[in-house]
Amino acid sequence: MADIAELTALIEPEVKALGFDLVRIKLFGSGDEHTLQIMAERPETKQLVIEDCAAISRRLSDVLDEADPIEEAYRLEVSSPGIDRPLTRLHDFIEWAGHEAKIAATETVAGRKSFRGLLQGVDGDNIQFKDVKAGEVSIPFALVGDAKLLLTDALLSATMPLSSDGADEFETEE
Structure with a gap:
């Protein structure tokens, strides 16, 4: 599995460049089923709409494909932290x-x-x-x-x- 600190160093500047705050990065799964979960939010609303998720996903897909920091195959999941959000910072x-x-x-x-x-x-x-x-x-x-x-x-x-x-x-x- 990839190092979360390295993934954060790669992902956070890209999320910030789009005007969002990174809430959490989580890599989980086993066998052939791995998911890279990115939670982000708009600083002013603490939420994301579907178009925001799509914009982050497109940008990160390109960056992650180029850097290739995760050896295993994985699914990229971008979401809002939700109402009962994790407290990570x-x-x-x-x-x-x-x-x-x-x-x-x-x-x-x-x-x-x-x-x-x-x-x-x-x-x-x-x-x-x-x-x-x-x-x-x-x-x-x-x-x-x-x-x-x-x-x-x-x-x-x-x-x-x-x-x-x-x-x-x-x-x-x-």
Whole structure:
């Protein structure tokens, strides 16, 4: 499998050149089935529309074909991070403060590795978190293995779609 840091160095400038922020790169699969997943967003909306995904995919396909950084055959998948998005960058924990999240640490922090509760922001390189069981906890960003927002009414309100044109246009059979 390819090195994620090398892929990031190759992919992030291309995504930025199109005016988007890179959220996550993930390479997964086994055998003959591998997927290179690229999550990106518009800085001003934190979303992508299908045309954005297509533009990123076209640009990255050319770059990846030329550099050939992945030995195995793979499928390129470009998407928005979605509503219950992964939290992958330190500033994600600042931007989404006040929302509920799940965090899995790579090492024990405050006697636990798994946290569920309310993001409270960042202090230096530490995520301030109010866990439903452990209470107030400071989690070093370097120890975050996986983190994502939890789907709540407050999160849905904060992430209204760019356009809902046609969302209420449907036909029913009587």
